[in-house]
Amino acid sequence: MPGASDPGFDTLALHAGAVPDPATGARAVPIHLTTSFVFESSEHAASLFNLERSGHVYSRISNPTNAVLEERLAALEGGVGAIATASGQAALHLAIATLAGAGSHIVASSALYGGSHNLLHYTLKRFGIETTFVKPRDIDGWRAAIRPNTRLLFGETLGNPGLDVLDIPTVSAIAHGAGVPLLVDSTFTTPWLMKPVEHGADLVFHSATKFLSGHGTVIGGALVDGGRFDWTASDHFPELTEPYAGFHGMVFAEESSDGAFLLRARREGLRDFGACMSPHTAWLILQGVETLPLRMARHIENTRKVVAFLAGHAMVAGVGYPELESHPDHALAQKLLPRGCGSVFSFDLKGSRKQGQVFIEALKIFSHLANVGDCRSLVIHPASTTHFRMDDAALAHAGITPGTIRLSIGLEDADDLIDDLKRALKAAEKAGA
């Protein structure tokens, strides 16, 4: 497909990384459910193991179906490559474990998905990796938290639960000034809404379980390398710039100037931690990626209608969506997220914790569950589920009120979603009477 410009996003979503199968002519990407791949000869085997040739050896390390997904996501993100992982959490762990070890330090946004917070605050501490959390809007805080042993800055493109918009150009400049990369979780935005690499981020990961897959069927993750960070500019990353005894004494930054991180992550992290993706999962996520542009457009269209409805309803105290002028990151969102601010947001119901429960139980189309990014609309009431152990004061500290409701807007008819919400709001109102 030669031309004077790269194909557009929608074309890449369908074609990047894939050609009709040369063995069978199959047009769709085949599912290569095989653990391993036959060597042509002993010499061929040795050269694959020694990175003298490119190819597949064992599906924990790489697989042709997974490779299509990896190349496609890298193409959509404007990166150099990707690694498909067992989950979004596995992708985050792979990124950190490739760059940090005991004695390392991370500076992270305090507005993170709970699972990411758990990993950083509790689990990694046990392995000697400490994290300082800063509020994502506290630019001086990011700068002040960096230590000599800091190896990574980390935030979400849209923070949890208030949709804080990460100022990627500014935070990445702070990271680069300190000689470290910026890692971002782009799950809520997907490359259709924003390509973090173009704004200065160095590494991007997704819970592909959400919008990339889009159908609430599989768990998966992906870690994308932007390829623009110069790992050799400091002595911060000996994992990439010094010989690695665990892989032929390889110096990854000598093997690839733009792909050193991915080489190490695959040759060490996937090999040793083993959190790889099943080819069947990769195939299902590819089905989702192929319609990502269409789905995201509809997610945003529906979300805007629902946000407008809720913002004008008497039972709603506030809606936390950055496209609203009332959101503290409204101006930044207009700059970084002109196509929309995703379809996951929270609003505050006027009333008690009990009224929140009534609201949830009155919904008929919205499914009450702990996930986001499905094609179906989803809802959760943090005060009675994920944060039920907290009293009201603790909820307030976490930015949650007894009436906070989180919605993930799906692809149904917007009028039906609004009718469903209208009915549930009325039920909640009655419960408070």
Next chain:
Amino acid sequence: MKLTVNGREAYAYTGGKTFDPALPCAVFIHGALHDHTVWTLLARWCAHHGYSVLAVDLPGHMKSAGPALESVEAMADWVLALLDAAEVKQAALVGHSMGSLVALEAAGRAPERATRLVMVGTAFPMKVSPALLEMSKNDPLAAIDLVTTLSYSSIAQKPGYPGPGVWVRGGGKALGRLVLAKQDNPLLYHQDFVACDAYRGAIDAAGKVTAPATLILGRRDQMTPPKAAAEIGAALKAHVATVDAGHVLMAEAPDATLAALRAALV
């Protein structure tokens, strides 16, 4: 490994093995705004199959100290000086794009030192359009994007370079940005293109080359189309191997390019 060439530090990748000047040597020379990593797979293979390898970063590119050299002739002299620094008497000279002209010129200047000449993705004259010359000067990032797009013939390169899961076009763009930024020389791409555009000595050099020559060309190359290599191929009486790829054959079709290189080095 690091060498001192003409009083300045130079870097050459040795293919993952300690350099041994007693072995047959293969020198790999990259193209405009590239570095040694465009040769990783081929260089590693050679280093583990009986060759000593020097995949260089040309002066002013990535790890070799600047300033960048402004002509193909100066780069050829530098390659010969690098052989001296590495205590190598003879070597197979393998170059890609601009580097292919450097290899040719070096083989012409010192025919007794070249055991083989391999020109990958080459053309003569290697004219660069005035529009691209201007773009590389005024907006090098746009030039990187344009040239990268033109350099690959598909949006699915298998099996991936240097391994599976790599978006090769993205790698091309990122590498250009890294090389451009490394030594804070925003004119590096322009200087390399000017060197390609200005080089006139290919036919004279070909007349002096005594080593067997091979051209490895990309069938779908838009930057240096195979027909643009016909004159220099005839002048060298070169064997011509054609690979189903665009301009950066080593990344787009690494196995086929390796097969052609192996045949050329025999």
